[in-house]
Amino acid sequence: xxxxxxxxxxxxxxxxxxxxxxxxxxxxxxxxxxxxxxxxxxxxxxxxxxxxxxxxxxxxxxxxxxxxxxxxxxxxxxxxxxxxxxxxxxxxxxxxxxxxxxxxxxxxxxxxxxxxxxxxxxxxxxxxxxxxxxxxxxxxxxxxxxxxxxxxxxxxxxxxxxxxxxxxxxxxxxxxxxxxxxxxxxxxxxxxxxxxxxxxxxxxxxxxxxxxxxxxxxxxxxxxxxxxxxxxxxxxxxxxxxxxxxxxxxxxxxxxxxxxxxxxxxxxxxxxxxxxxxxxxxxxxxxxxxxxxxxxxxxxxxxxxxxxxxxxxxxxxxxxxxxxxxxxxxxxxxxxxxxxxxxxxxxxxxxxxxxxxxxxxxxxxxxxxxxxxxxxxxxxxxxxxxxxxxxxxxxxxxxxxxxxxxxxxxxxxxxxxxxxxxxxxxxxxxxxxxxxxxxxxxxxxxxxxxxxxxxxxxxxxxx
Numbered sequence: 001x002x003x004x005x006x007x008x009x010x011x012x013x014x015x016x017x018x019x020x021x022x023x024x025x026x027x028x029x030x031x032x033x034x035x036x037x038x039x040x041x042x043x044x045x046x047x048x049x050x051x052x053x054x055x056x057x058x059x060x061x062x063x064x065x066x067x068x069x070x071x072x073x074x075x076x077x078x079x080x081x082x083x084x085x086x087x088x089x090x091x092x093x094x095x096x097x098x099x100x101x102x103x104x105x106x107x108x109x110x111x112x113x114x115x116x117x118x119x120x121x122x123x124x125x126x127x128x129x130x131x132x133x134x135x136x137x138x139x140x141x142x143x144x145x146x147x148x149x150x151x152x153x154x155x156x157x158x159x160x161x162x163x164x165x166x167x168x169x170x171x172x173x174x175x176x177x178x179x180x181x182x183x184x185x186x187x188x189x190x191x192x193x194x195x196x197x198x199x200x201x202x203x204x205x206x207x208x209x210x211x212x213x214x215x216x217x218x219x220x221x222x223x224x225x226x227x228x229x230x231x232x233x234x235x236x237x238x239x240x241x242x243x244x245x246x247x248x249x250x251x252x253x254x255x256x257x258x259x260x261x262x263x264x265x266x267x268x269x270x271x272x273x274x275x276x277x278x279x280x281x282x283x284x285x286x287x288x289x290x291x292x293x294x295x296x297x298x299x300x301x302x303x304x305x306x307x308x309x310x311x312x313x314x315x316x317x318x319x320x321x322x323x324x325x326x327x328x329x330x331x332x333x334x335x336x337x338x339x340x341x342x343x344x345x346x347x348x349x350x351x352x353x354x355x356x357x358x359x360x361x362x363x364x365x366x367x368x369x370x371x372x373x374x375x376x377x378x379x380x381x382x383x384x385x386x387x388x389x390x391x392x393x394x395x396x397x398x399x400x401x402x403x404x405x406x407x408x409x410x411x412x413x414x415x416x417x418x419x420x421x422x423x424x425x426x427x428x429x430x431x432x433x434x435x436x437x438x439x440x441x442x443x444x445x446x447x448x449x450x451x452x453x454x455x456x457x458x459x460x461x462x463x
Contacts, residue, residue, distance in 0.1 A: 003035070006054070006074040011046040015039065027067045032058050039073050047079035047109025047144070049136070079109040082143035085135075091152045091180045092126065099212050100124060101148075109134070109144055120213045121150065126179060128153045155180045166456045167360045167369040171195040181205075185212060197369070199225040215244040224353075230370050230381055231352045233263040239276075250283040255303075258310070261351035266380040272351040275310040278303025286325070286463050290437050293327040297463040315344035317354065319387075325462055331396030331403075334462065338363070338411070340387035347385055347415065355383025356413040358423070361456045363389050364409040366425025366446035368454070373413035384413030388420070395431055405429035407442070423448050437461050 001023060005012055015038050020031045036056060043051035055072040081103050086094055100120050103113055118132040129151035134144045159175035177189040185208045193200045202222035209215040221238040239257030246252045261272045279302055286295030304316035319340040326333050340356050347355070359367035373384045389411030395403045408426040427444035442456040 001069045003069070003071045004073070006072065008075070008078075011048075011075075011078075012039065012042050012073075015042050021069070029058070032069055035069070035071065039071070043073075043075050045111040046075075048075035048077075049079055050076040052076070077142060079139065079142045079144050081105055081107050081109055081113075082135075082138075082140070082145040084146045084148060086148045087150055089150055089152055091155065091183065092185060093183045096183065096185045096208070096212070097148075097150070099208070099210065103146060105143075114146065117146075117148070121148070124213060126153060126185065127151060153179060163459050165361050165458050166454075167362070168198045169196040171198075184208075197226065197228050199223075209242075209244075215242070217242050226353075228369055230357060230373075231263060231265040231383075233261060233352050235351070235353050236260045246281070248283075250281040250298075252279065252281045254279045259351075259353070261353055263352045265352055265382065266376065266378075270348070270351070272312050272349065273310065274305045274312070274351070274354070276303050276305045277309075284463050290461055291433055292325050292461075292463055293332055295325050295463050297321075297323045313344065313346065313349040315342060315350055315354070317342045323463055328394070329396075331394055334393040334395070336389075336391045336393075338387060338389040342385040344385065347383065350383070352383050356385070356387035357381075357383060358387060358389055358411050358413045361442075361458045364391075364411050364423055364425050365407065365427060365442055365456050366409070366444035366452070366454050367423060367449065372411075372423050374415045374419055385415045386420075387411070387413045393429075395429070401433040403431040403433070405431060405440075405442070407444075409444075421448075 001019065001021065003016060009016070020034055021028070036053065040051065052074055053071065054074050055070065057070045059068040059070060061067070083105055084101050084103055086097055088094065089097070100117070102117055102120065114132050114134065118130050121127055121130045121132070127150045131147075131149040133147050135147050136144060138145050155178060157175070157177040157179065161173040161175070162171065164170045171193060172195075173191065173193040175189065175191050177187065179187050181188055187206050189204050189206070191200070191202045200222065202220065205219040207217040207219075209217060218241045220241070224235040224237070226233045237257055237259040239255055241253050241255035243251060243253045255278055257276045259274050259276065261274070263270050263272075280300060282299040284295070284297040286292035299322070300320040302318050305311040306314045317340065321338045322336070324335045342356070344350050356373065357370035358364050358372035360369035364372060371381070373381050376382050389409065391407060391409035393405055393407035395405035397403050406428055408424065410422055410424040412421055412423045414420040424447045425444045426447060427442055429440055429442040432439045437460050440456070440458045444454050444456055446452045446454065
């Protein structure tokens with residue numbers, strides 16, 4: 001097999017390394033033609049619009065029953081990108097839209113660059129229809145202009161959602177968004193969510209930065225009320241966060257939050273004010289957003305507050321969580337882990353909103369929501385400085401949209417390794433792959449609590 005590229009071979013390197021035939025294979029004339037088709041398609045994708053075969057032969061030796069492939073391909077001159085011409089929109093400035101453009105005039109032509117630009121504009125959620133096309137009929141001196149045609153989404157968005165989990169009960173959510181607060185792409189969104197255990201109001205003002213597809217500034221405020229069997233808490237918060245996509249494709253956030261907490265635990269009322277600085281990173285990879293058979297999710301956060309910076313107590317906290325999904329045999333294996341460490345002088349001065357508890361649908365199943373943690377001298381539950389929870393699950397199909405699962409969880413919140421009491425739960429589950437995502441029904445036994453049984457209901461994607 002002799003294939004020679006006259007000129008730069010780099011744009012065709014992957015194609016040459018992944019040829020559909022190899023020496024010693026049985027002759028298949030269709031695969032010989034496929035090589036030629038792939039070379040022609042690769043040339044078009046990389047802007048070699050005048051490419052041609054100077055020689056292409058399939059040489060047969062009937063006596064030896066051998067065939068040689070000889071191809072000589074001349075890509076000729078590569079075209080380059082010309083100006084990117086953007087259709088005018090009333091809703092957004094052209095200068096703002098150009099921040100999404102990844103194409104520099106004069107750079108080598110690439111179909112992948114056009115696809116990337118189209119995807120970036122689609123994912124921005126500003127546009128309902130995006131067209132990115134090369135204007136080959138206006139090519140001058142190998143410079144190919146690019147036409148971008150856009151249609152704006154509706155400015156105002158209203159949403160309503162409902163769901164249920166055994167952690168917080170039935171939940172109702174109302175959403176509002178103004179996508180075009182101004183022509184610089186600033187937008188605002190508000191959310192109200194209520195359930196018997198948790199009520200939340202959030203307001204966010206988002207400012208796109210220099211690279212709006214990758215970075216933004218978020219100003220936020222909100223109120224959170226929680227009332228469960230372990231504690232009562234009200235948190236008022238206001239903050240700012242800078243978000244960007246780092247070079248490892250992790251979403252990285254740097255944040256400053258001020259929060260005022262009024263909480264009640266073990267019949268004691270407390271008040272705390274915290275000025276929290278921190279950073280977190282997160283990324284999700286999956287072969288399917290709703291029901292992945294291979295993928296993972298990772299999250300890590302470092303945050304802290306200091307008495308010298310308007311806080312009633314000082315603390316530093318490191319928290320991380322992860323989940324892994326992989327096809328195994330006839331089903332899937334799911335693994336999860338949550339871990340946290342806190343450094344604080346007096347845990348009693350730390351509001352329950354930043355303490356650790358375990359138990360519940362997403363923690364150790366078989367136990368009530370946030371019912372696990374260290375106990376005080378009176379045998380009453382208190383929050384923990386540290387957290388460790390892990391679990392394994394295996395599910396498999398019994399019908400096209402129904403699955404059975406078996407699982408085991410273990411972990412707890414604790415203050416020192418000496419008082420770490422591992423709590424375990426195990427059980428079976430039923431999964432319905434609904435049009436809006438999996439709905440899970442689990443029956444779990446608390447193995448360290450007289451094997452008491454508890455039902456867990458959750459909804460949403462696995463990662």
